[in-house]
Amino acid sequence: MVVLLLSCGILSAGFAVIGYYNRALPIARPFVLFMAAETVWLLGSACELMSTQLQTVLLINNIEYPAMMTVPVALLFIAFVYSGREHYLTKKIVPLFFIVPALVCLLVYTNPVHLLYYTGFHMETGGGTLIWVYDHGPLFLILIAYNYVVGLAALFLVAGRYLSGHKFYRWESIILVIAAAIPFLLNIAYILHAAPLPDYDLTPVAFFLTGVIISAGLLRYQLFSAVPVAYSRVFSTLHDGVFVLDKEFRVIDLNPAAEQLTGMRAASAIGKNLASLVPETAGIYRPPDQKIPEQEIQIIHDDTPRFYDVQMIPLDPEGTGSKGYLCIFREVTGRKQAELSLLTANKKINLLTRITRHDLENKLMIVHGYIALLRKPLSPEALSEYLEKQEAAVNAMHEQLAFTREYQQLGSRAPIWQNVDTIIRRAKTQVFFDQVRFAITVESTEVYADQMLERVFYNLLDNAIRYGGKNLTAVTVTSYPDSGALVIAVEDDGVGIPAEDQERLFEQGFGKHTGLGLFLSREILMLTDIAIDQTNPPGKGARFEIRIPPGKFRPASGDHRQ
Known part of the structure; x- marks a missing residue:
């Protein structure tokens, strides 16, 4: 028995040294305390067995008792760290766990005075x-009660980790539950005289076995470097959707972001093939010997397209996927929308360049024609007429060039979320309303649109004032939901728009001024799939409705009114 205790004590010291070399890791610190205290307890027990002098035995017992009381407390600390509750182990709280051990040690040291802890001693023959x-x-x-309370608390913490943790780490939880239970079960057997060696208290050896099992778990499952709760926290708080797949692409686990992506709880999704949950991934699979490249897919959520970069990371070191995959969905809708907007803008600018060049060539031909006529003898009336027509052509070219300077900004910057109320009020300050009343009642909303959105509302308000007629008294801006979309209406009580003009309102060049304002407004809105139309019948005042599709508007993040 002495040899067993000495051997266990030496090995326990070795495990303490191993833990010390890993002391930077949270779980290593209580482990070192556990094994160091266990070393003192084991070696002290061996020395007790080797001595036949009562005074010597009592001295050794007094030395080992603080270690004996520390062992279950250190085991509880290991359970705290393992279950992710290490934040409770502060400098103020840790000493509280040693109040009862300190009291027990005091009772042991003062036992000769009160004889209430040990009532006596006698010699027996064991083995x-x-x-x-x-x-x-x-x-x-007191010792029995405290140690059992501490032991049950450790078992409770580890068992809770088993129930809430990922299945990959449940074996570690089972190991720690067994490790924590062994010494208490053996101690109960000793008290009931049902232990394998009833003459010896094998509790220190049982705690040594606990340390060995914990050490094996730490080394086998790398708990020194990856406490399971860290996995759980990171996994559950990632904004990216993450699926853990087996080699057949069946779902083993998924995080809350992935649940939201599929619209299915984990309990229902686990065991299903990824392609059955996200059909858009059906085309990304490859044979085991081929690497799966990162791909971009489009998923429709509530009639709104969402774009995701999908990455398949093999779980095996060789990268073959023989042990499954980690499938990560990273939403890139904002980036994709910006790319599509810029692409659309470039196409439209190229188109406008061709149209502008054609229009300018026509206007220049007109000017050259009148210059040729001016070289001939002309009456004063004809000379004045030709000069006015040349001036009109030059002014038209000037307006065309001014428009191209403005149009070239279209889509040059990525769309952003903009507060509707702020944009409209800012556009209103650029229009002279004089006696015309202006009213705005719109939802506190942000719209995802090109950064020239303000120009759209400026054009609509300017047109209302410019062409509303003498009877114009009010311009109003309102908003309301309609079939999942948001409609913003800009309406006036002026003369309205003639029936013959309504079909051509948004054509380039049509209108009484430059004929480019409404055309530009529609182009700006179309960059992010926003539509605009004039809905009032002739003679009733103009009413322009801007329809913003789902996904392109949201509640305002704060009060941006000016």
Whole structure:
């Protein structure tokens, strides 16, 4: 028995050293405390068995008792760290766990005075060896009660980790539950005289076995470098959707972001093939010997397209996917929308360049024609007429060039979320309303649109004032939901728009001024799939409705009114 205790004590010291070299990791610190205290307890127990002098035995017992009381507390600390509750182990809280051990040690040291912890001592023969046996008094129950409370708390924490943790880490939880239960079960057997060696208290050896099992778990499952709760926290708080797949692409686990992506709870999704949950991924699979490249897919959510970069990361070191995959969905809708907007803008600018060049060539031909006529003898009336027509052509070219300077900004910057109320009020300050009343009642909303959105509302308000007629008294801007979309209406009580003009309102060049304002407004809105139309019948005042599709508007993030 002495040899067993000495051997266990030496090995326990070795494990403490291993833990010390990993002391930077949270779980290593209570592990070192556990194994160091266990070393003192084991070696002290061995020395007790080797001595036949009662005073010597009691001295050794007094030395090992603080270590004996520390072992279950250190085991509880390991459970705290393992279950992710290490934040409770502060400098103020940790000493509280040692109040009862300190009291027990004080009772042991003062036992000769009160004889309530040990009532006496006697020698017995155990395994052919004379050993001193302690007759325990009533205060000994304090030790038993505290150690069992601490042990049950450790078991509770580890069991909770098992129930809430990922299945990959449940074996580690089972190992720690077994490790924590062994010494207490063996101690109960000793008290009931049902232990394998009833003459010896094998509790220190049982705690050593606990340390060995924990050490094996730490080394086998790398808990020194990856406490399971860290996995759980990171996994559950990632904004990216993450699926853990087996080699057949069946879902083993998924995080809350992935649940939201599929619209299915984890309990229902686990065991299903990824393609059945996200059909858009059906085309990304490859044979085991081929690497799966990162791909972009489009998924429709509530009639709104969402774009995701999908990455398949093999779980095996060789990268073959033999142990499954980590499938990560990273939403890139904002980036994709910006790319599509810029592409659309470039196409439209190229188109406008061709149209503008054609129009300017026509206007220049007109000017050259009148210059040729001016070289001939002309009456004053004809000369004045030709000069006016040349001036009109030059002014038209000037307006065309001014428009191209403005149009070239279209889509040059990525769309952004803009507060509707702020944009409209800012556009209103650029229009002279004089006696015309202006009213705005729009939802506190942000719209995803090109950064020239303000120009759209400026054009609509300017047109209302410019062409509303003498009877114009009010311009109003309102908003309301309609079939999942948001409609913003700009309406006036002026003369309205003639029936013959309504079909051509948004054509380039049509209108009484430059004929480019409404055309530009429609182009700006179309960059982010926003539509605009004039809905009032002739003679009733103009009403322009801007229809913003789902996904392109949201509640305002704050009060942006000016």
